Amino acid sequence: MQGKVYDAKAKTTLPGATVELIKLSDSTRLGTATDTAGFFQIEGLSKGKYFMRVSYLGYESHIANINLVKNTDLGKIALQPSGHMLKEATITAAVLPVQQKGDTTEFNAKAYKVHPDADAADLVKKMPGMEVSGQDVKAHGESVVKVVVDGKPFMGTDPYAALKNLPAEMVDKVQVFNEKSDQEKLTGVSEGPTTKTINVITDPNKRIGEFGKTFLGYGADGNYIGGVNMNKFDGKRRLTVALLSDNVNIQNATGQDLVGLPSGGGISTIQSAALNYTDSIGKKIDFALSYNFYQNKTSGLRSTIRHYVLSSDSGQTYNENSNNSNNNYNHRVYMRFNYTIDTMNIILFTPQMSVQKNYGLSSLLGYTMDTTDLLNQTMTNNNSTGLGYNLNAGLNAVHKFQKTGRNISLNANISDNHNEGTNRLNSQNLFFTGPGSDTLNQRSVTYRDGMYISSNLNYVEPITKKTLLQFQYSFTDQPSQSERNTFNYSNINNAYDLLDTTLSNTFKSTTLLNKLGTSYQYKGDKLSTTVGIYYQYTTLHNNQELPIRFIADYFYNNVFPGLSIQYKFTDKKRLSFYYTTNTSTPSVSQLQNVINNTNPLLLSEGNPELRQQYSHNFTFRYNATHKSSSFNSYISGTIIQDNITNNTILAQADTAIAIGDTLRKGGQLTVPINVQGYWNTRFHADYGFPFPAIKCNLSFYMNGSYSHSPGVINNALNYSENENGSLGFSVTSNINENIDFTFQSNSSYNVTHNTTNPNLSTNYFNQSNSLSLNCILPYSFVFHSDVSYQYNSGLSAGYNQNYVLWNLSFGKKFLKSKRADLRITIYDLLKENTNIQHNVTEIYIADVRSNTLQRYFMLLFSYKFSHFKKVPIG
DSSP: OEEEEEETTTOOBOTTOEEEEEETTTOOEEEEEOOTTSEEEOOSOOSEEEEEEEEOTTBOOEEEEEEESSOOEEEEEEEOBOTTOOSSOOOOOOOOSEEEETTEEEEEGGGSOOOTTOBHHHHHHTSTTEEEETTEEEETTEEOOEEEETTEEOSTTOHHHHHHTSBGGGEEEEEEEEEOOHHHHHHOOOOSOOEEEEEEEEOGGGSEEEEEEEEEEEOTTSOEEEEEEEEEEETTEEEEEEEEEESSSOOSSOOOOSSOOOOSOOEEEEEEEEEEEEEEETTTEEEEEEEEEEEEEEEEEEEEEEEEOOSSSSOOEEEEEEEEEEEEEEEEEEEEEEEEEETTEEEEEEEEEEEEEEEEEEEEEEEEEETTEEEEEEEEEEEEEEEEEEEEEEEEEEEEOSSTTOEEEEEEEEEEEEEEEEEEEEEEEEESSSSOEEEEEEEEEEEEEEEEEEEEEEEEEESSSSEEEEEEEEEEEEEEEEEEEEEEEETTTTEEEEEOGGGOEEEEEEEEEEEEEEEEEEEOSSEEEEEEEEEEEEEEEEEEEESSOEEEEEEEEEEEEEEEEEEEEETTEEEEEEEEEEEEOOOHHHHOOOOBOSSTTEEEOOOTTOOOEEEEEEEEEEEEEETTEEEEEEEEEEEEETEEEEEEEEOSSOEEEETTEEEOTTOEEEEEEEESOEEEEEEEEEEEEEEGGGTEEEEEEEEEEEEEEEEEETTEEEEEEEEEEEEEEEEEEOSBTTEEEEEEEEEEEEEEEESSOGGGOEEEEEEEEEEEEEEEOGGGEEEEEEEEEEEEESOSTTTOOOEEEEEEEEEEEESGGGOEEEEEEEESTTSOOOEEEEEEOSSEEEEEEEOOOOOEEEEEEEEEEEEEOOOOOO
16 A cells, blocks of 8 residues: 655645554554655555554644555545644654565665765665675675665666665665566566565655765875766666776775686775666666776785695695786676566566676795695796676566466577686796606686577466466577697797697587476465476586597486475564575586696696586575564575585695696695585574664674585595584664764684594684774864774684774865865774685685785865755655
């Protein structure tokens, strides 16, 4: 039920008007308040007769009896001013901070106070169960895949960029839900898997106008940042342009790399540009366009220590110090056309394209030790270039018949990807347990091409008003090929012209899938369920030409059961369960039988005999709200048959691994294989509520995970069992825009057991505490402090670094409406910033330390602009 409340005489909307509903059959009371445009909406109402009262201070109440048979639009509701209307009055209405509406959790932005310069990311972080850390956005413990604005695409598929480019003052509500696929939304048939999505609903009075921000900063050491964000909203037509340039590691886009970027640490210089445009073409086509350009120049220093899981007590370790320099260019285009031909026919077309170039230089010093004995050492330099592109187009078409619920739909997708690169390797390798050393001077050229063609035909037949049947057939053709040629340097010809057949490979692979099945769906007032079963026949054809002729064909018969259940206890409490099954075919890089010697001590190669994985996935979710509090939880897990893991050989003696090639003692060779016994489970719960006594919002959360991962090392099967648990809480201010703070604390404990070598079991503890404070002082002075403390315990010697990262800024706002801001910023005041990662695999436990940006000073100027038109009633 929805409507709009306005003043009958002045013809202006009435924000904050109270709308009350009483169901006559059981006296259930429901209510809400109108937003800034006088609009209200109450969802999840059951059929029946209701008594409605709409009231507003100084106006006569509107009273009506309503017989609700379906979702009703009441249109405009006019309130007459009363004879005792106050001449001047300030109306403050209590706002519910969070509501559960079906499977959607809705936060009211007006219940969370932030500082005037806040963006949507700052606002979202204050909401219970929401996290924005670095480039990651999470909701109730799950990664957010997409952010839309008023239901329309915004900034492509980059959630972080979408939130950073939208001012908090624009936001009216934030909705969090598990978005269904385009196919499911068109046909109404549940397909099971969903993606966590945020829908930012903008303030109705700020949907027509221009707004944005420009900023420029410079430091004494040559550090700089500059950018502009410009937006023009005019109803459905919306244009956003964002530009950024800096050398202080501030990113405005994710890479979505095709040809590789170093991950973690390093110091980056970034140039980015983003454009987002949405509009309607005529009355039947909704159109969205997103373009992103991203350049990242990164220089990184990294030290690594790996402890291998060996059956002997002595063990083996690998140490590495590396220096990397990368220059990466990325272009991405995303378009969406939604064509509503008529009420019976809809077409959705989604073309995408990405192009990436990469230039990289790296040098490393690595060595392997057995207890105290040095086994080998390498000094290696790599110079690489890469180019990759991916073209993709998806088409969804649905035709609805006269009978409600009956429809037929076609989903088709085609993609083409290409990746090519060259690498020059110069390496000096020493082996201390046997004779000799070797020197490598090689040039390798790699080409990879792949296509993906799929079609899916669905027919839906309703049985009753609450039940239906779906019949589905799908076909997939996935050809791919890869070629790698490695040439040794010829001193005679002064060129790379000696083909090394042991390091060269030509490989083709084709996967064909035919899938047929049916599902049954029931949708009741409280219970909804879908059960389905599908049969799939798969053929996998592998053809290797070089270095040895090899042809292999594999045939798979799979049955995929699926089940989803949603139960609504009340309008505010909901439980859901999903069980899905799927297969995963090995990639061409995993199948390609060629040795990769980028690091001569850590070799790897593919395995053309790999089988596909079969996964069982389940998820439980429970969401509830009560008055102003919210509770969200989920448990998920995966069991994988024929799990693709690694067989790692740590050579105890010189070992032949290919014709003419030898793995020297202490060296490592990793080959993917299929092993049984993988499973994992995860748990998350969060609870948030306002605490009026101190004008703050409190949130508590806990996470847990357990994984059982198989791997093979020196022909011995090892199971790595990793247990993790964490507890945390946050306190966010809700006082006023002049005092804005957030305190967060999280403690995490990690335990790792290995069946092959229990002596290598480790306990790792991390605690993180942070306080962010923004203050607007008298005379428009501003102060910001952001301090965090990191404590680590249980890492390798020299890696247990505890540090305090403290950022400060002080400045003043000036010009009309305090739109200009000039401040001095100090990053990492104590010069303690560091970057440490703890990685656990079924083969080794590793600690990695990387260089990162440390203390700098910067003078920063920013200017905000905005101009909005009032939204007319209608």
